[in-house]
Amino acid sequence: MIRYLLKRLFWMVPLLVGISLVSFLIMHLAPGDITNTEASFNPKASEESRQKLRELYNLDKPVIVQYGLWLKRMVKLDFGTSFASHQRPVFWETKDAEGNVIKGMIQEALPITLLINVLSLGLIIFAAVPLGVVSAVTQNRPPDRAITLFVFIGFAIPGFWLALMLMYWTGVVHDWLPISGIHDKMSAWGQMWDTLTHLALPVFISGLSGLAGISLFIRNGMLDVLHQDYITTARAKGLAENTVVYRHALRNAMLPLITILGLAIPGLIGGSVIAESIFAIPGMGKLFYDAVLMRDFPVIMGILTIGSALTLLGNLIADIAYAWADPRVRRGVM
Amino acid sequence: MERPLLLKHLSLRMGILVSIVMLMSACGKAPSGNAADFDQPYPPTTGGTLIDATIGEPSGLIPMIAGEAAASAVASNIFNSLLKYDKNLELQGELAKSWSVSPDQKTITFKLKPGLKWADGKPLSSADVLFTWKLVTDDNTRTPYGADYKLVILAETPDATTFRVSYANPYAPALDSWAGLQILPEHLLKGQDINTTAFRFKPVGSHYYKLEEWKPGERISLVRNPNSTQGPPRIDRLVSRFIPDPAAQFLELLADNIDSMTLNPIQYSRIVPSREDLQKKLALYKELGNNYTYLGFNLKHKPFDDIRVRQAINYAIDKQELIDGVLLGLGEPVSSPYKPGTRWTNPDLSPYPYDPNKAIALMQAAGYTGRDKEGYLLRDGKRLSFDILTNQNKQREMSAVLVQRRLKEIGIEAHVRVMEWASFIGRFIKTGDFDVVLLGWGLSLDPDQYSIWHSSQQAPGQFNFIGYNNPRVDKLLEQGRLELNPDKRMKIYHEFASILLADSPIVYLYTGYGLPAIHKRVKGIDNPAPPAGIGYNSYDWYIPPPLRRNEISQ
Numbered sequence: 001m002i003r004y005l006l007k008r009l010f011w012m013v014p015l016l017v018g019i020s021l022v023s024f025l026i027m028h029l030a031p032g033d034i035t036n037t038e039a040s041f042n043p044k045a046s047e048e049s050r051q052k053l054r055e056l057y058n059l060d061k062p063v064i065v066q067y068g069l070w071l072k073r074m075v076k077l078d079f080g081t082s083f084a085s086h087q088r089p090v091f092w093e094t095k096d097a098e099g100n101v102i103k104g105m106i107q108e109a110l111p112i113t114l115l116i117n118v119l120s121l122g123l124i125i126f127a128a129v130p131l132g133v134v135s136a137v138t139q140n141r142p143p144d145r146a147i148t149l150f151v152f153i154g155f156a157i158p159g160f161w162l163a164l165m166l167m168y169w170t171g172v173v174h175d176w177l178p179i180s181g182i183h184d185k186m187s188a189w190g191q192m193w194d195t196l197t198h199l200a201l202p203v204f205i206s207g208l209s210g211l212a213g214i215s216l217f218i219r220n221g222m223l224d225v226l227h228q229d230y231i232t233t234a235r236a237k238g239l240a241e242n243t244v245v246y247r248h249a250l251r252n253a254m255l256p257l258i259t260i261l262g263l264a265i266p267g268l269i270g271g272s273v274i275a276e277s278i279f280a281i282p283g284m285g286k287l288f289y290d291a292v293l294m295r296d297f298p299v300i301m302g303i304l305t306i307g308s309a310l311t312l313l314g315n316l317i318a319d320i321a322y323a324w325a326d327p328r329v330r331r332g333v334m
Numbered sequence: 335m336e337r338p339l340l341l342k343h344l345s346l347r348m349g350i351l352v353s354i355v356m357l358m359s360a361c362g363k364a365p366s367g368n369a370a371d372f373d374q375p376y377p378p379t380t381g382g383t384l385i386d387a388t389i390g391e392p393s394g395l396i397p398m399i400a401g402e403a404a405a406s407a408v409a410s411n412i413f414n415s416l417l418k419y420d421k422n423l424e425l426q427g428e429l430a431k432s433w434s435v436s437p438d439q440k441t442i443t444f445k446l447k448p449g450l451k452w453a454d455g456k457p458l459s460s461a462d463v464l465f466t467w468k469l470v471t472d473d474n475t476r477t478p479y480g481a482d483y484k485l486v487i488l489a490e491t492p493d494a495t496t497f498r499v500s501y502a503n504p505y506a507p508a509l510d511s512w513a514g515l516q517i518l519p520e521h522l523l524k525g526q527d528i529n530t531t532a533f534r535f536k537p538v539g540s541h542y543y544k545l546e547e548w549k550p551g552e553r554i555s556l557v558r559n560p561n562s563t564q565g566p567p568r569i570d571r572l573v574s575r576f577i578p579d580p581a582a583q584f585l586e587l588l589a590d591n592i593d594s595m596t597l598n599p600i601q602y603s604r605i606v607p608s609r610e611d612l613q614k615k616l617a618l619y620k621e622l623g624n625n626y627t628y629l630g631f632n633l634k635h636k637p638f639d640d641i642r643v644r645q646a647i648n649y650a651i652d653k654q655e656l657i658d659g660v661l662l663g664l665g666e667p668v669s670s671p672y673k674p675g676t677r678w679t680n681p682d683l684s685p686y687p688y689d690p691n692k693a694i695a696l697m698q699a700a701g702y703t704g705r706d707k708e709g710y711l712l713r714d715g716k717r718l719s720f721d722i723l724t725n726q727n728k729q730r731e732m733s734a735v736l737v738q739r740r741l742k743e744i745g746i747e748a749h750v751r752v753m754e755w756a757s758f759i760g761r762f763i764k765t766g767d768f769d770v771v772l773l774g775w776g777l778s779l780d781p782d783q784y785s786i787w788h789s790s791q792q793a794p795g796q797f798n799f800i801g802y803n804n805p806r807v808d809k810l811l812e813q814g815r816l817e818l819n820p821d822k823r824m825k826i827y828h829e830f831a832s833i834l835l836a837d838s839p840i841v842y843l844y845t846g847y848g849l850p851a852i853h854k855r856v857k858g859i860d861n862p863a864p865p866a867g868i869g870y871n872s873y874d875w876y877i878p879p880p881l882r883r884n885e886i887s888q
Contacts, residue, residue: 031757031759032756032757032761036756036764042776044478044479044514045479046480046481046785047795049480049481051795056476082393084393085393085394087529087530096530098532100532100536102532103550108550108551164582164585171585175589179582180577180586181575182551276578277579278579278582280576280577280582282391282552293756294756
């Protein structure tokens, strides 16, 4: 087991270097750099000053040299500082000689994105498992049809549209929920409730669109399992239908879900740029989108590196969890 | 990270959807709290909080380095410059009490007002001005704006209230440049690396307000600076909330959570007027725009080197149609690259009228005599066919489509191609690999347009990327830089603008108005707006106590 783990971890290193090299090259394939973004298309900004900036950022060097410089810093886990955002550290806070702490960009964006994604993933599983089970048990009967219709409407409805309609309904017409942002009041005791009310709509919207996939997954898994011999056996020995469905069938039907959840781990740090813009949430999606538009290379690479490391880790965790849950796989792996 | 490139399109659709709902919805929210009459006059008072919204968050508050609009909007309330533009866009002293230009026009001497102080109480002197000049011209300072200041060959401070700069040659845009350089405190920045100093998140300035709190991703709040060099403002606190989506901003405005935002034409002329509850609480203003939209030709490509083709296209485009269609009438045609109604605009010029017959005649004179089955003009058996390139900007995309249609009517084939900004600049503008672009230029306050039109400014990365080359214009632009007398300068630029219009290297399309909406609880705002816009006297705005929103408990 330990050997297997170490082997997997070891192979992640060359894989990460390869991923980062490809990302770096693709990033540089897009024309333009930080010195010709919209803000600097200003007659007052001279070409000489822009050339000077390019030299300061090493953008005048060949791409492969730039990659080498980046890799050299990465070995020391130094993600560098942003071009576009006033030299802010990309990943984690730094402290200067006078004790002023400057927070990292990913450090600030990550918690809120994680919170929203974990909450909405929780919401999805909480709602999708019962929906999927009911759907499977009542296959092709009205409850199944109604559930399928509902989750597909949730999947198909444009999130930004529903978001704006709900913001208007709950925030302008009725004063139930705040419209955008993540905090209003500064008081400590109200903060928790305040954050929750701010997060209600974003979590609901992103949960609604994810419901279809997972609930159909559970439904199909359940259908497979319900037709197997051991379920017939369970029924034959006179078990109550609930026990058959929830104790015997559901556990096996949940197995593929583990793989899906493992693959969802890297998704947890990626926010939706559209939802974050509408709700004014300073999360990872907006950070990445803005960085791409500004050609803010250190930030782009920082997010991609963390994202790919998490993807690889997620795969590993999924494999291990799968082995833990399914004895057949365990024997094959270890 | 899903479908990011769709964002711009989506936000337009969102705007329309929200508009529809607003128009349909009959059930408005009952006015919160007391139903105050916001139109009633009140005497000026001090106090209160003004909340506005910005699309972006500043990356830092040292304007010469941050550079983006969000940063300069906040920093302009914190820092002072030597000079400023008054309500009629004439230069006026800000930190400077007076300034004088030497007879040879090479030296400018600024006299500072006496007794100036930084917000922390330390004195502000000419040494700070000199320090700021050194910073902006320092090779290690990561700013693209150093060029104007590097022309200074000698900067000196004979005494604590005098700052003197000398240029090798007279440089007329110098005064404008000193209105653009915000002075930074030497005592807090000396010996620090300006690019990374923590000062950028906790600036200390000398203007009306000082930073109170900055919550990243959420808001910046400024509070009145008791040591302000310009006297006290009336409103106590300015809060800027960062709300990236304009539709969400508008919802916040409707719900009374923010006091001001810039509207788009649909919100301005359709939604607000159609709803009585909004008319009761929102005041709408109309300001001169800061930029104009144009159709630019690559003069190095055939047939755009032919003035007849350029003029034909100019006659073929109906500018009023663009203004009515794209801006819902909330714009003006322009015929020179200056703000309409200011001294630099030549009042004798008027745009090319819409005249398709004249356009066809000019095209025929240029050799396009044939027509093919589909009605396109032919020269040597070939159509005039080109791409109109523009970036992802809804107004520009809509304009390009209207232009395309008008060109088709006279027999020119145009395709619209929309691109993301940095790719557009890197792939097409820098390489000169384009035929026609639809872009915008700023309507600058200083008339100097050397970097855009002078024939020497055509290298990759420079701004005369359309390749305009007219010896007379070159001469005028050089003269204009050497002349500091405003009246003589005005004549030079009037002639420049009339040659530019006749040459038609670009087709001026329009300038759109700025359309701020401000809650009626804010009083003291000039309406109609003066040339400088409503913000010039924001220190005189006030919010009468009965109209204030319940202050958020701390």
